[in-house]
Amino acid sequence: MGLTAYAAGRPSALLVGVPGAAAVRLAAEAEVRRLGWASASSPASASVLVVCGDPGPSLAAAIDAAWNGVPSPRADVRLSSPGTVRAALADVPATLADLPGQRASAVTGSWRPPAAAEPEHGHGHHMTGAVHGLAMAERADDRDGLKLDVLHLPFGPVLPYWPDGLQIRMAVQGDVVQSAEAAFLDPSGPDFWDEPGARRRAAAHLDALARLLGVAGWRAQAERARLLRDAALDGTPAATLLPRATRFARRVARSRTLRWMTDGLGVHARLLARLDATTTALAHLDDPEPLPPEPDVLGVLPSLLAGRDLAAARLIVAALDPRP
Amino acid sequence: METFVAVVALAGLGGALITAVYALSFLTGVRGTLGVAPFLSGGVPREHALSRFHVRWYAVTMVFLAFDMEMIFMYPWALVVASMGTMAVVEMFLFLGLLLLGVLYAWREGAFRWA
Amino acid sequence: MTPVWTVVALPVALGVLTLLAASGNAVLGAAASGAPAPLRHWDDPLRAAARALVQQRRRTFAADRLLSRVGVVTLPVAALLAAVVLPLGTRAVADWSVGVVWFNAMEVATWAAVWLTGWGPNSAYALVGGYRYLAQGLAYELPHMFALITVALGAGSLNVTRVADAQDGLWFGVWMPVAFAVYLVSALAMAFWGPLAHPVADDVASGAAVELDGPDRLVFAVGRYALLVVAAAAAVPFFLGGGAGPWLPAPVWTLVKTLVVLGALLWAGHRLPVLRMDRFLEFAWIVLIPASLLQMLVVALVVLD
Numbered sequence: 001m002g003l004t005a006y007a008a009g010r011p012s013a014l015l016v017g018v019p020g021a022a023a024v025r026l027a028a029e030a031e032v033r034r035l036g037w038a039s040a041s042s043p044a045s046a047s048v049l050v051v052c053g054d055p056g057p058s059l060a061a062a063i064d065a066a067w068n069g070v071p072s073p074r075a076d077v078r079l080s081s082p083g084t085v086r087a088a089l090a091d092v093p094a095t096l097a098d099l100p101g102q103r104a105s106a107v108t109g110s111w112r113p114p115a116a117a118e119p120e121h122g123h124g125h126h127m128t129g130a131v132h133g134l135a136m137a138e139r140a141d142d143r144d145g146l147k148l149d150v151l152h153l154p155f156g157p158v159l160p161y162w163p164d165g166l167q168i169r170m171a172v173q174g175d176v177v178q179s180a181e182a183a184f185l186d187p188s189g190p191d192f193w194d195e196p197g198a199r200r201r202a203a204a205h206l207d208a209l210a211r212l213l214g215v216a217g218w219r220a221q222a223e224r225a226r227l228l229r230d231a232a233l234d235g236t237p238a239a240t241l242l243p244r245a246t247r248f249a250r251r252v253a254r255s256r257t258l259r260w261m262t263d264g265l266g267v268h269a270r271l272l273a274r275l276d277a278t279t280t281a282l283a284h285l286d287d288p289e290p291l292p293p294e295p296d297v298l299g300v301l302p303s304l305l306a307g308r309d310l311a312a313a314r315l316i317v318a319a320l321d322p323r324p
Numbered sequence: 325m326e327t328f329v330a331v332v333a334l335a336g337l338g339g340a341l342i343t344a345v346y347a348l349s350f351l352t353g354v355r356g357t358l359g360v361a362p363f364l365s366g367g368v369p370r371e372h373a374l375s376r377f378h379v380r381w382y383a384v385t386m387v388f389l390a391f392d393m394e395m396i397f398m399y400p401w402a403l404v405v406a407s408m409g410t411m412a413v414v415e416m417f418l419f420l421g422l423l424l425l426g427v428l429y430a431w432r433e434g435a436f437r438w439a
Numbered sequence: 440m441t442p443v444w445t446v447v448a449l450p451v452a453l454g455v456l457t458l459l460a461a462s463g464n465a466v467l468g469a470a471a472s473g474a475p476a477p478l479r480h481w482d483d484p485l486r487a488a489a490r491a492l493v494q495q496r497r498r499t500f501a502a503d504r505l506l507s508r509v510g511v512v513t514l515p516v517a518a519l520l521a522a523v524v525l526p527l528g529t530r531a532v533a534d535w536s537v538g539v540v541w542f543n544a545m546e547v548a549t550w551a552a553v554w555l556t557g558w559g560p561n562s563a564y565a566l567v568g569g570y571r572y573l574a575q576g577l578a579y580e581l582p583h584m585f586a587l588i589t590v591a592l593g594a595g596s597l598n599v600t601r602v603a604d605a606q607d608g609l610w611f612g613v614w615m616p617v618a619f620a621v622y623l624v625s626a627l628a629m630a631f632w633g634p635l636a637h638p639v640a641d642d643v644a645s646g647a648a649v650e651l652d653g654p655d656r657l658v659f660a661v662g663r664y665a666l667l668v669v670a671a672a673a674a675v676p677f678f679l680g681g682g683a684g685p686w687l688p689a690p691v692w693t694l695v696k697t698l699v700v701l702g703a704l705l706w707a708g709h710r711l712p713v714l715r716m717d718r719f720l721e722f723a724w725i726v727l728i729p730a731s732l733l734q735m736l737v738v739a740l741v742v743l744d
Contacts, residue, residue: 003352007489036469036479038487042363042564042644044497044652047490062366069360071495071652102354110359111500114368132501137375149375153563154367160641162365169367174378175567215642217634217713223472257634258712309380310567311715314642327533330441331523334532337450338519342512342658345492349654354495362499362562363649372501373563381574384720388577395584399540402591405742413739420732427724436721 004073007047008096011075012038014046016063016157017164019184019324021053022192022207025164027082028052030230031089033223041160043069048092050077056186059157059165066158072106073099140171140178143307148173155314157185161214161222163321168301170313177313180305182298187324196290202245202281203232204291205274208321209252212271215318216258224248232282242282249275265312267319297322383435390423445532453522456668456697457661458484464664464705471709487660494653499560502650507559511655513552514662518669521545524599525672528682528690531600538599539591542673543584546629549666550576553631553638556659557647568646572638574716575628578723579635583625585731586618590677593738599673603681612678614741617734619678621727626670626704630663633708640713671701 013032017025028050032039040046049067067076075095077088096102113134130136137149156167165185171178193204206229214222228245252258253275262268281287297320304320305313362369379385398416405412430436461484469477498504524531524538535541550573557569591597593615594605602611612619628635639646651659675681675696682689 003489004493007486007493010483010486012487012490033474036474036476038483041641042649043360044363044650045645045648045656047494065361065368066363066366069358069363069497071358071497072354073493073495099354106354106356106495107358108356110498111361113361113500131372134369134501135371137371142378146378148378151373151375151563152370154364156365158366159644167365167367172563174380175570176378176380213712217636217640217642218711219641220468220471220709221712223474227473255712257714261712261715261718309717311637311640311642311717325441325443325446327441327535330446330532331520333446334450334519334523335516338516342515345658346654349492349494349496349657352492353653354493357496357498359498359500360650362560363564363644365644369500369563373561373566374558375566377566377570379570379573381577381716381720384574384577384724387724388581391581395581395588398584398588399537399591399597402588403595403597405592405739406595410743413736413743417732417736417739424729424732427728431721431725436724437717 004099005097008073008093010035010037011047011092011096012040012045013048013050014040014043014066014070014158015050015052016055016066018051018053018055018059019165019187020189020191022164023082024079024085025052026207026230026233027085028079028089029226031085033226035089039160043067044071046070047073047096048075048077050079050089052079053164054078054080055165056188059185062157062167062185068107068111073097073102140173142173142176142178150178155317161211161318163211163317163323165324166317166322168305168317170305170310172310175310177305177308177310180302180313182301182322184298184322184324191323193291193323196288198281198285198287198289199232199235201289201291202278203229205278205281206232208318209271209274209278211321212267212274212315212318213252215314216261218255218258221248221252238282238285242279245279245282249279262315262319265308265316265319267315270319294323383430383433387427387430387435390426394419394423441532441534442530445527445530448527449522449532450519452527452694453519453665453668456672456701457664459698460664460668460701460705461660463702464708467705468709484660488657491653491657496654497650497652499562499650502560502562504559506555507651508655510552510555510557510559511651511659511662513548513555514659515665516662517545517548517552518662518665521666522669522672525669526600526603526676526681526689526693528688528693529600534600535598537597539587539597539602542599543587546666546670547576547580549629549631550580552662553647556651557638560650562650564643564645564649565647567643568638568640568649571640571646571716572631574720575631575635575637578716578720579625579628582621582723582727582731583629585728585735586622586625587677589615589618589731589735589738592735592742595742599676600681603676603683606680606683610678610680612674612680615678615734615738617730618738619674621731621734622674622678623700623704624727626667626674627707630667630670630704632663632667632704634711634714635719636708637713637716637719667704668697668701671704672697674700 210225465480465483469480553572594602684692
């Protein structure tokens with residue numbers, strides 16, 4: 001059927017990164033860009049779920065939960081090495097256009113809350129407030145001494161512009177974070193970004209900048225950061241790379257709107273520092289230093305997020321950009 | 325054509341087009357409804373999202389309402405300024421000035437800063 | 440009395456411009472992000488529409504589907520109804536004496552539309568997005584209304600055609616620059632577009648729109664582009680002299696001016712990051728409202744003269 005094939009020609013891809021396997025995600029992002037696909041920010045708007053790396057059990061469970069929310073026609077691509085990306089994504093349009101296959105595999109019926117979700121909460125009496133098998137929000141004191149409804153929301157691991165494999169469980173009242181716990185799901189092996197070399201270091205900063213700019217709602221510059229990151233890694237000569245990076249850094253650093261939206265949170269200072277580290281690394285490409293080890297970012301995150309609203313919290317996470 | 329009829333006809337056309345989108349989706353879409361959990365970036369909800377949302381800008385809504393009432397009078401006012409002369413302008417801006425004092429007070433009290 | 444041709448021309452013009460806005464935005468966005476061959480993205484919106492139409496329906500757990508459907512459908516209907524008072528050249532579908540108030544009333548329906556869309560699916564990220572729009576409304580609506588009243592004051596009329604005619608020789612956009620600037624900001628805000636897209640921002644996985652399935656997503660997206668088009672088109676009679684201009688007929692001038700404003704709004708969307716409501720709201724009350732009131736005072740003094 002014409003419409004299905006036309007729709008299948010340019011899918012909307014939701015990418016999920018796996019900690020340590022950034023190389024696969026980078027290759028997938030580049031291929032999605034080359035093919036001109038749309039990037040989805042949620043399962044409802046996605047037609048392809050692309051898992052970049054081999055997830056451990058808890059990350060795999062989160063990915064399955066996201067996959068269960070993707071409506072047919074849909075395709076599920078699991079990539080384990082950068083070399084397989086091109087071939088795997090090339091098959092997607094055919095999968096999506098295969099209407100009989102999609103009809104046969106389409107899932108219907110309603111979702112039910114897992115019964116096991118309850119005991120974690122402590123007392124049995126919470127079930128009394130349950131509607132359709134799921135509890136209603138309970139009240140708790142907020143930072144201003146009011147009693148308000150609390151929701152428990154996980155952020156990550158399947159989220160656009162989010163560090164690979166990170167999960168932050170937040171308790172929120174309205175959109176104010178009351179408390180947060182951060183952890184990496186199944187961190188594994190050596191990190192792609194730990195390899196020594198100025199190019200790797202610059203690319204790591206650009207990758208983090210892309211997340212920060214994306215969270216700040218500046219998709220165009222986030223995409224430019226990714227392009228620069230890929231150029232830094234694929235050996236583009238410094239003579240062309242450095243001017244491009246300098247132009248990018250200048251434009252981002254000069255944005256008054258971005259400064260207005262990110263200062264006062266410690267985010268803008270970190271943004272400038274990262275831009276600076278990027279151009280410095282690209283100016284000295286023969287410097288073999290690896291990315292400096294980070295202090296315990298995960299440990300301080302909860303105290304930084306408490307009392308912030310979700311928009312500010314996401315900017316702080318992106319600015320700190322914890323690594324496993 | 326009567327203006328009223330024209331506007332109703334346009335609203336009807338809009339409604340028909342929207343219905344057509346849903347009808348087309350019914351005909352061309354993969355059959356059956358997929359029941360899903362709300363998207364929580366891979367997490368499972370622990371409670372219903374619908375809750376008494378903590379609206380931190382509630383103080384602003386009060387100041388807003390004061391102005392919004394005012395606006396109803398400003399539309400007709402705009403038409404009579406030329407004929408009523410200076411008094412109309414003085415009265416309106418005195419009133420607006422009073423409201424602005426309220427805004428200034430609310431600002432000093434931090435009503436516009438909630439983060 | 441309404442000329443019959445306007446009843447045909449309005450939906451056609453709105454439809455074509457909406458498609459043009461979506462298509463142009465895809466190309467502009469691709470170019471701004473440095474994507475290879477940005478022009479091939481011209482049919483991205485059509486592909487997205489096709490994806491939406493072939494997609495399986497989807498329902499979140501314990502959702503209030505009626506509420507979210509009402510919210511989604513309100514967007515394009517509000518845009519269409521707001522447009523009936525805009526002159527297509529010289530004649531509007533509804534040449535009402537209170538056209539400016541009607542425009543304002545229709546466009547305010549987006550408050551309910553976006554909030555309901557966020558509330559309906561019983562999804563936390565959507566709820567956060569929906570409430571963000573209410574905060575955004577508190578920020579943009581008053582400066583927006585002050586800008587509209589300033590225009591009516593300058594023209595001495597609430598009839599949109601007469602407002603356009605009152606600018607014979609000197610556009611309101613020229614001698615009421617603050618009102619014009621405030622109007623453009625509020626145009627972005629009412630269509631929650633570009634820097635004012637906080638309610639559907641990526642940090643909460645597209646916020647109010649996160650759970651929208653195929654046709655809902657399509658109608659919501661069309662409504663949003665239509666609102667942007669209508670907001671841009673309204674700037675023409677309000678600030679840019681309507682269809683007035685040398686050599687070309689009035690409908691052509693109206694179209695050209697609309698395209699210029701629309702292009703500027705789309706461009707701003709890729710040029711700036713998203714404004715967070717806790718910061719923008721304070722700015723709106725402390726800077727935009729006093730500035731637009733001062734502008735109104737200046738215009739009132741000129742009118743008295």
